[in-house]
Amino acid sequence: MNKISIPIGPQHPLLKEPLSMKIDISGERVLGGSLRLGYVHRGIERLAQQRSYTQDIYLIERICGICSHIHTTTFCHAVEALLGIEAPPRAHYIRALMCELERIHSHLLWLGILAKHVGLDTIFMHVWHDREMALDIMEGISGGRISHAANQIGGVRFDLDKEKVAMIRSTIAKLHTQVEGVLDVVENEPTLRARTKGVAPISADLIKKYCVVGPVARASGVDMDLRRDDPLPPYDQLDFPVVTYPDGDAWARTMVRAEETRTSLTLIETILQEMPDGPVTTRAPRRVPKGEVIIRSEAPRGELLYYLRSDGSDSPARLKIRTPTLAALSLLPQQLSAIHVADIPVVLAGVDLCVACADR
Amino acid sequence: MDRIDIETILNKIQLQTGCVCETYAHIENDDTIRIPADQLQAVIGVLMGDFDYYHLSAITAQQREDQTDELEVMYHFWKDTGLSLIMTLPAKLPQLTSIISIIPGADFYEREVAEMFGVTFTGRAETPPLLLPDDWDQGPPFIRDEVNNE
Numbered sequence: 001m002n003k004i005s006i007p008i009g010p011q012h013p014l015l016k017e018p019l020s021m022k023i024d025i026s027g028e029r030v031l032g033g034s035l036r037l038g039y040v041h042r043g044i045e046r047l048a049q050q051r052s053y054t055q056d057i058y059l060i061e062r063i064c065g066i067c068s069h070i071h072t073t074t075f076c077h078a079v080e081a082l083l084g085i086e087a088p089p090r091a092h093y094i095r096a097l098m099c100e101l102e103r104i105h106s107h108l109l110w111l112g113i114l115a116k117h118v119g120l121d122t123i124f125m126h127v128w129h130d131r132e133m134a135l136d137i138m139e140g141i142s143g144g145r146i147s148h149a150a151n152q153i154g155g156v157r158f159d160l161d162k163e164k165v166a167m168i169r170s171t172i173a174k175l176h177t178q179v180e181g182v183l184d185v186v187e188n189e190p191t192l193r194a195r196t197k198g199v200a201p202i203s204a205d206l207i208k209k210y211c212v213v214g215p216v217a218r219a220s221g222v223d224m225d226l227r228r229d230d231p232l233p234p235y236d237q238l239d240f241p242v243v244t245y246p247d248g249d250a251w252a253r254t255m256v257r258a259e260e261t262r263t264s265l266t267l268i269e270t271i272l273q274e275m276p277d278g279p280v281t282t283r284a285p286r287r288v289p290k291g292e293v294i295i296r297s298e299a300p301r302g303e304l305l306y307y308l309r310s311d312g313s314d315s316p317a318r319l320k321i322r323t324p325t326l327a328a329l330s331l332l333p334q335q336l337s338a339i340h341v342a343d344i345p346v347v348l349a350g351v352d353l354c355v356a357c358a359d360r
Numbered sequence: 361m362d363r364i365d366i367e368t369i370l371n372k373i374q375l376q377t378g379c380v381c382e383t384y385a386h387i388e389n390d391d392t393i394r395i396p397a398d399q400l401q402a403v404i405g406v407l408m409g410d411f412d413y414y415h416l417s418a419i420t421a422q423q424r425e426d427q428t429d430e431l432e433v434m435y436h437f438w439k440d441t442g443l444s445l446i447m448t449l450p451a452k453l454p455q456l457t458s459i460i461s462i463i464p465g466a467d468f469y470e471r472e473v474a475e476m477f478g479v480t481f482t483g484r485a486e487t488p489p490l491l492l493p494d495d496w497d498q499g500p501p502f503i504r505d506e507v508n509n510e
Contacts, residue, residue, distance in 0.1 A: 041491040326468055
């Protein structure tokens, strides 16, 4: 049968963000594919060199519309390391609380998209309804649903009083009940299993070769989670399981994210329980001394790396940001080979692309 | 997590490649080794083969304000803790050996460094644009103008 190349994107109803793909098919079989990034490239690394460290927090927050908080948290840790200051313990816990809320909202958003792609619109609507609760909490404590502006150099911008903690506890309890119901369906729904089981398996060896991180790596049995393996505070004080599955297929990627959502909900309860009293900011000098630092953190999609160099001026001399999606995307052409055309959306969803993060 | 002693790594690199490398102690959190650019593949071979550093987190390039005739490239590895390799290239016609034959995941990172800093990667077919438009004709954006305009 003849080979046909189908261009998808950069603007396409299937895609939530601009990405250009060319998929080669023969009949119902996919032979391979290639992709082109850059349609939402904003030059953020370069722009960061032209702004002050404080302005950069707000710039960096806009890299991503899902994991905005982990970007600013990682950046603030980098600046604080160069300044030789440490945010107060309570600020670390508030940062971690926001990180876990972000992970829940990211994973639920992803689960909804996967369900939509396989034709399970009921799950999509339930999950996205539940996700609103995580956004409500973030709005309630920071004022912003997506861009929270929670971080500042030396701590966080707001504290949590008793009323807010009670609001988080009651909403999380409600969310936990709701999510358990949905995840029970996800885990046992025969259609979802049929559409994902054995689809586009990735071996642990391939994951390592392509340096893929996060839930995609853990779904292939690669036991790597920087919250445990190279923790930023307060994760070194917290105990939580790292979820891995050996299968490496779209089903395993679904299960890893489903269980991580549960883990994050439990972790939030632990964070609220163990959060120490005290201030939420420490005084930070405006001028950052000369120095270089690398900070790694675990974003919802995996390892996030920031390299920051200061030349002693008001702005960074170099800021390098490596987002987890960029690592996952390099493996996508491989994943697209030898699958059925009908599985393309499942494979794309399985990666949990964040094109805005990859493009920066 | 056990941090592998940097001296052990340096000794192994010397033993296997004959390359006498030194540490670069200015980056917080990551152990960093300064290596000659032409030894990149050999050193990575040692890191992967003897110390299991298979995970390349990123490649960072930069041009320091006071050394505009040079380009600095760093390869950031991770295995429980971070380990970076740092090397210096001439800012004019910088060249490096591609490592995608041993770490295929380096493809996008090499393409980004190629388009943003004008580094040529030898040993691979091409480095098509990753983030910049196809018709970008203003030179590598991160290279200072005095080099671009020469």
